[in-house]
Amino acid sequence: MIQVVGHTNPDSDSICSALVAADWLKAARGYEAVALAQGEVTSETAFILEQAGVQAPAICESVAGQKVWLVDYTDLTQAPRGIEEAEIVGIVDHHRLGDVTTTNPLEAWIWPVGCSCTILYHLFKMENVEITRANAVLMLGAIVSDTVAFRSPTCTEKDRVAAEALTDIAGINLDAFCDQLMQVKTNIEGLSVDSLVDRDLKKYPMGEDFVVVGQIEIASFDQVDDKVEAMQAELKKRCTEEGFKLSALMVTNIATSVTKLLFQGEWSEKLAAHASEANIVMMENTLSRKKQGWPWLQTVLG
Protein backbone atom coordinates (compact mmCIF):
# COMPACT_ATOMS: atom_id res chain seq x y z
CA MET A 1 0.00 0.00 0.00
CA ILE A 2 1.41 3.37 -1.03
CA GLN A 3 0.68 6.27 1.32
CA VAL A 4 0.22 9.41 -0.76
CA VAL A 5 0.78 12.40 1.46
CA GLY A 6 1.05 16.17 1.02
CA HIS A 7 2.96 18.64 3.18
CA THR A 8 2.40 19.90 6.74
CA ASN A 9 -0.20 22.68 7.18
CA PRO A 10 -1.95 21.30 4.10
CA ASP A 11 -3.30 23.70 1.48
CA SER A 12 -5.81 22.74 -1.21
CA ASP A 13 -3.18 21.49 -3.67
CA SER A 14 -1.62 19.28 -1.02
CA ILE A 15 -4.97 17.64 -0.22
CA CYS A 16 -6.37 17.47 -3.77
CA SER A 17 -3.07 16.17 -5.20
CA ALA A 18 -2.93 13.38 -2.62
CA LEU A 19 -6.48 12.27 -3.45
CA VAL A 20 -5.99 12.49 -7.21
CA ALA A 21 -2.52 10.91 -7.21
CA ALA A 22 -3.83 7.94 -5.20
CA ASP A 23 -6.53 7.41 -7.87
CA TRP A 24 -3.95 7.78 -10.64
CA LEU A 25 -1.67 5.19 -9.03
CA LYS A 26 -4.59 2.77 -8.83
CA ALA A 27 -5.94 3.41 -12.33
CA ALA A 28 -2.71 3.87 -14.28
CA ARG A 29 -0.42 1.51 -12.40
CA GLY A 30 -2.69 -0.93 -10.60
CA TYR A 31 -1.06 -0.13 -7.25
CA GLU A 32 -2.81 -0.06 -3.90
CA ALA A 33 -2.72 3.55 -2.74
CA VAL A 34 -4.34 5.72 -0.11
CA ALA A 35 -4.39 9.51 0.27
CA LEU A 36 -3.45 10.97 3.66
CA ALA A 37 -3.24 14.50 5.06
CA GLN A 38 -0.97 16.10 7.64
CA GLY A 39 -3.70 18.06 9.35
CA GLU A 40 -7.27 19.28 9.04
CA VAL A 41 -8.40 20.88 5.80
CA THR A 42 -8.97 24.64 5.47
CA SER A 43 -12.41 26.04 4.65
CA GLU A 44 -11.19 26.64 1.09
CA THR A 45 -10.28 22.97 0.70
CA ALA A 46 -13.57 21.95 2.33
CA PHE A 47 -15.36 23.99 -0.35
CA ILE A 48 -13.50 22.18 -3.15
CA LEU A 49 -14.15 18.76 -1.56
CA GLU A 50 -17.83 19.58 -1.24
CA GLN A 51 -18.03 20.63 -4.91
CA ALA A 52 -16.32 17.37 -5.85
CA GLY A 53 -18.40 15.25 -3.48
CA VAL A 54 -15.25 13.77 -1.94
CA GLN A 55 -14.33 13.15 1.72
CA ALA A 56 -11.19 14.67 3.25
CA PRO A 57 -8.26 12.23 3.51
CA ALA A 58 -7.55 10.58 6.85
CA ILE A 59 -4.88 12.18 9.04
CA CYS A 60 -1.40 10.71 8.64
CA GLU A 61 0.22 9.65 11.92
CA SER A 62 3.59 8.13 10.98
CA VAL A 63 4.89 6.67 7.71
CA ALA A 64 7.70 4.63 9.28
CA GLY A 65 8.15 1.34 7.42
CA GLN A 66 5.71 2.37 4.65
CA LYS A 67 6.00 3.09 0.94
CA VAL A 68 5.37 6.81 0.49
CA TRP A 69 4.52 9.05 -2.45
CA LEU A 70 5.10 12.78 -1.84
CA VAL A 71 2.85 15.41 -3.39
CA ASP A 72 3.53 19.16 -3.36
CA TYR A 73 6.92 19.17 -1.49
CA THR A 74 10.32 17.54 -1.35
CA ASP A 75 11.56 19.11 1.90
CA LEU A 76 12.09 16.84 4.91
CA THR A 77 10.88 19.64 7.20
CA GLN A 78 7.46 19.36 5.52
CA ALA A 79 7.33 15.56 5.58
CA PRO A 80 5.39 13.36 8.00
CA ARG A 81 6.86 11.67 11.06
CA GLY A 82 8.83 8.51 10.33
CA ILE A 83 9.92 9.62 6.84
CA GLU A 84 13.54 8.53 7.63
CA GLU A 85 12.29 4.95 8.01
CA ALA A 86 9.96 5.09 5.01
CA GLU A 87 10.64 4.25 1.37
CA ILE A 88 9.92 7.21 -0.91
CA VAL A 89 8.71 5.65 -4.17
CA GLY A 90 7.46 8.73 -6.01
CA ILE A 91 7.10 12.51 -6.11
CA VAL A 92 4.76 14.92 -7.85
CA ASP A 93 5.78 18.50 -7.09
CA HIS A 94 6.20 22.01 -8.48
CA HIS A 95 8.54 23.53 -5.89
CA ARG A 96 12.31 23.87 -5.87
CA LEU A 97 13.95 20.53 -5.17
CA GLY A 98 14.30 20.00 -1.42
CA ASP A 99 16.48 17.64 0.58
CA VAL A 100 14.79 14.24 0.36
CA THR A 101 17.01 11.36 -0.67
CA THR A 102 16.11 7.77 -1.54
CA THR A 103 17.76 4.37 -1.34
CA ASN A 104 16.00 3.00 -4.43
CA PRO A 105 15.25 4.54 -7.83
CA LEU A 106 12.00 6.48 -7.78
CA GLU A 107 9.51 8.10 -10.07
CA ALA A 108 9.82 11.89 -9.79
CA TRP A 109 7.57 14.30 -11.66
CA ILE A 110 8.78 17.78 -10.78
CA TRP A 111 7.77 20.53 -13.18
CA PRO A 112 8.04 24.32 -12.82
CA VAL A 113 4.29 24.90 -13.18
CA GLY A 114 1.67 26.62 -11.02
CA CYS A 115 0.23 23.59 -9.26
CA SER A 116 0.98 19.92 -8.53
CA CYS A 117 -2.47 19.03 -9.89
CA THR A 118 -1.44 20.42 -13.29
CA ILE A 119 1.28 17.77 -13.43
CA LEU A 120 -1.24 15.12 -12.39
CA TYR A 121 -3.63 16.19 -15.15
CA HIS A 122 -0.84 15.67 -17.70
CA LEU A 123 0.04 12.30 -16.12
CA PHE A 124 -3.57 11.15 -16.59
CA LYS A 125 -3.29 12.20 -20.25
CA MET A 126 0.08 10.51 -20.64
CA GLU A 127 -1.27 7.21 -19.35
CA ASN A 128 -4.58 7.57 -21.20
CA VAL A 129 -6.58 7.23 -18.01
CA GLU A 130 -10.09 8.65 -17.87
CA ILE A 131 -10.57 11.60 -15.50
CA THR A 132 -13.72 11.38 -13.37
CA ARG A 133 -15.80 14.48 -12.66
CA ALA A 134 -14.77 14.35 -8.99
CA ASN A 135 -11.07 14.30 -9.86
CA ALA A 136 -11.58 17.08 -12.41
CA VAL A 137 -13.14 19.31 -9.73
CA LEU A 138 -10.36 18.49 -7.26
CA MET A 139 -7.62 19.31 -9.78
CA LEU A 140 -9.36 22.44 -11.03
CA GLY A 141 -9.91 23.67 -7.45
CA ALA A 142 -6.23 23.19 -6.62
CA ILE A 143 -5.10 24.94 -9.81
CA VAL A 144 -7.38 27.93 -9.24
CA SER A 145 -6.22 28.13 -5.62
CA ASP A 146 -2.47 27.79 -6.24
CA THR A 147 -2.43 30.20 -9.20
CA VAL A 148 -4.79 32.67 -7.43
CA ALA A 149 -7.28 32.29 -10.29
CA PHE A 150 -4.48 32.33 -12.91
CA ARG A 151 -3.10 35.69 -11.69
CA SER A 152 0.07 34.45 -9.96
CA PRO A 153 3.41 34.68 -11.83
CA THR A 154 3.73 30.95 -11.12
CA CYS A 155 0.88 30.26 -13.57
CA THR A 156 2.03 28.71 -16.87
CA GLU A 157 0.49 27.68 -20.17
CA LYS A 158 0.38 24.07 -18.91
CA ASP A 159 -1.83 25.21 -16.00
CA ARG A 160 -4.20 27.02 -18.36
CA VAL A 161 -4.41 24.03 -20.72
CA ALA A 162 -5.16 21.72 -17.81
CA ALA A 163 -7.77 24.06 -16.30
CA GLU A 164 -9.58 24.45 -19.61
CA ALA A 165 -9.85 20.70 -20.15
CA LEU A 166 -10.82 20.09 -16.51
CA THR A 167 -13.54 22.75 -16.67
CA ASP A 168 -15.17 20.81 -19.51
CA ILE A 169 -15.02 17.52 -17.62
CA ALA A 170 -16.27 19.13 -14.39
CA GLY A 171 -19.11 20.81 -16.28
CA ILE A 172 -18.94 23.99 -14.24
CA ASN A 173 -18.79 27.72 -14.95
CA LEU A 174 -15.12 28.60 -14.45
CA ASP A 175 -15.63 32.32 -13.74
CA ALA A 176 -18.24 31.67 -11.07
CA PHE A 177 -16.11 28.88 -9.57
CA CYS A 178 -13.06 31.20 -9.40
CA ASP A 179 -15.11 33.96 -7.73
CA GLN A 180 -16.53 31.58 -5.14
CA LEU A 181 -13.17 30.01 -4.43
CA MET A 182 -11.40 33.37 -4.04
CA GLN A 183 -14.13 34.45 -1.64
CA VAL A 184 -13.64 31.41 0.60
CA LYS A 185 -9.85 31.69 0.28
CA THR A 186 -9.79 35.27 1.56
CA ASN A 187 -12.38 34.84 4.29
CA ILE A 188 -10.49 34.93 7.60
CA GLU A 189 -13.45 35.83 9.78
CA GLY A 190 -13.47 34.11 13.13
CA LEU A 191 -9.98 32.62 12.72
CA SER A 192 -7.55 33.08 15.61
CA VAL A 193 -4.23 34.85 15.08
CA ASP A 194 -2.16 31.74 15.77
CA SER A 195 -4.23 29.69 13.33
CA LEU A 196 -3.66 32.38 10.68
CA VAL A 197 0.10 32.27 11.28
CA ASP A 198 0.03 28.44 11.16
CA ARG A 199 -2.33 28.14 8.22
CA ASP A 200 0.32 27.92 5.50
CA LEU A 201 3.52 28.12 7.53
CA LYS A 202 6.60 26.65 5.86
CA LYS A 203 9.89 25.89 7.57
CA TYR A 204 13.07 26.38 5.55
CA PRO A 205 16.61 25.31 6.51
CA MET A 206 19.34 27.95 6.08
CA GLY A 207 22.69 26.41 6.93
CA GLU A 208 22.36 25.14 10.48
CA ASP A 209 19.41 27.44 11.18
CA PHE A 210 15.74 27.55 10.33
CA VAL A 211 13.37 30.28 9.26
CA VAL A 212 9.59 30.03 8.86
CA VAL A 213 7.45 31.92 6.37
CA GLY A 214 3.68 31.82 6.35
CA GLN A 215 1.17 33.37 3.98
CA ILE A 216 -2.45 34.44 4.19
CA GLU A 217 -4.46 35.81 1.31
CA ILE A 218 -7.02 38.53 1.78
CA ALA A 219 -9.19 40.79 -0.37
CA SER A 220 -8.49 44.01 1.58
CA PHE A 221 -5.96 45.08 4.22
CA ASP A 222 -8.90 46.30 6.35
CA GLN A 223 -9.44 42.65 7.21
CA VAL A 224 -6.17 42.49 9.17
CA ASP A 225 -5.60 46.06 10.43
CA ASP A 226 -6.67 45.18 13.96
CA LYS A 227 -4.69 41.90 13.90
CA VAL A 228 -1.21 43.06 12.83
CA GLU A 229 0.02 43.71 16.35
CA ALA A 230 -1.11 40.31 17.60
CA MET A 231 0.37 38.64 14.51
CA GLN A 232 3.75 40.25 15.20
CA ALA A 233 3.57 39.03 18.81
CA GLU A 234 2.74 35.52 17.60
CA LEU A 235 5.68 35.56 15.14
CA LYS A 236 8.01 36.73 17.90
CA LYS A 237 6.77 33.92 20.14
CA ARG A 238 7.62 31.34 17.44
CA CYS A 239 11.21 32.60 17.38
CA THR A 240 11.69 32.54 21.15
CA GLU A 241 9.94 29.21 21.67
CA GLU A 242 11.22 27.30 18.65
CA GLY A 243 14.56 28.99 18.00
CA PHE A 244 13.84 30.21 14.46
CA LYS A 245 16.19 32.98 13.30
CA LEU A 246 13.31 34.65 11.50
CA SER A 247 9.59 34.10 11.41
CA ALA A 248 7.67 35.96 8.75
CA LEU A 249 4.12 36.20 7.48
CA MET A 250 3.19 37.32 3.98
CA VAL A 251 -0.17 39.06 4.17
CA THR A 252 -1.13 39.13 0.52
CA ASN A 253 -3.90 41.28 -0.90
CA ILE A 254 -4.98 39.31 -3.98
CA ALA A 255 -7.10 42.21 -5.24
CA THR A 256 -4.11 44.58 -5.55
CA SER A 257 -1.17 42.10 -5.62
CA VAL A 258 0.44 43.94 -2.69
CA THR A 259 2.03 41.88 0.08
CA LYS A 260 2.64 43.18 3.57
CA LEU A 261 5.53 41.15 4.98
CA LEU A 262 5.53 40.99 8.78
CA PHE A 263 8.69 39.64 10.41
CA GLN A 264 10.35 38.98 13.77
CA GLY A 265 13.49 37.36 15.14
CA GLU A 266 17.25 37.74 15.41
CA TRP A 267 17.70 38.17 11.63
CA SER A 268 15.13 41.01 11.47
CA GLU A 269 17.98 43.51 11.28
CA LYS A 270 18.89 42.11 7.83
CA LEU A 271 15.50 43.30 6.58
CA ALA A 272 15.46 46.63 8.41
CA ALA A 273 16.81 48.63 5.45
CA HIS A 274 13.81 47.52 3.35
CA ALA A 275 11.17 48.16 6.01
CA SER A 276 8.61 50.93 5.56
CA GLU A 277 7.81 50.81 9.25
CA ALA A 278 9.15 48.66 12.10
CA ASN A 279 9.07 44.96 11.14
CA ILE A 280 7.01 45.47 7.99
CA VAL A 281 8.17 45.36 4.36
CA MET A 282 5.69 46.39 1.68
CA MET A 283 6.10 44.31 -1.48
CA GLU A 284 4.41 45.56 -4.63
CA ASN A 285 3.30 43.08 -7.32
CA THR A 286 3.85 40.14 -5.04
CA LEU A 287 1.42 37.21 -4.93
CA SER A 288 3.72 34.22 -4.74
CA ARG A 289 5.86 33.04 -1.84
CA LYS A 290 7.54 30.41 -3.98
CA LYS A 291 8.50 32.68 -6.85
CA GLN A 292 8.72 36.11 -5.20
CA GLY A 293 8.59 36.25 -1.40
CA TRP A 294 10.93 33.40 -0.52
CA PRO A 295 13.57 34.04 -3.24
CA TRP A 296 13.72 37.68 -2.11
CA LEU A 297 14.08 36.66 1.54
CA GLN A 298 16.80 34.17 0.67
CA THR A 299 18.82 36.89 -1.06
CA VAL A 300 18.39 39.39 1.75
CA LEU A 301 19.12 36.84 4.49
CA GLY A 302 21.88 35.16 2.46
Ligand SMILES: [Mn+2]
Ligand atom coordinates in the same frame (compact mmCIF):
# COMPACT_ATOMS: atom_id res chain seq x y z
MN1 LIG B 1 1.08 23.48 -4.74
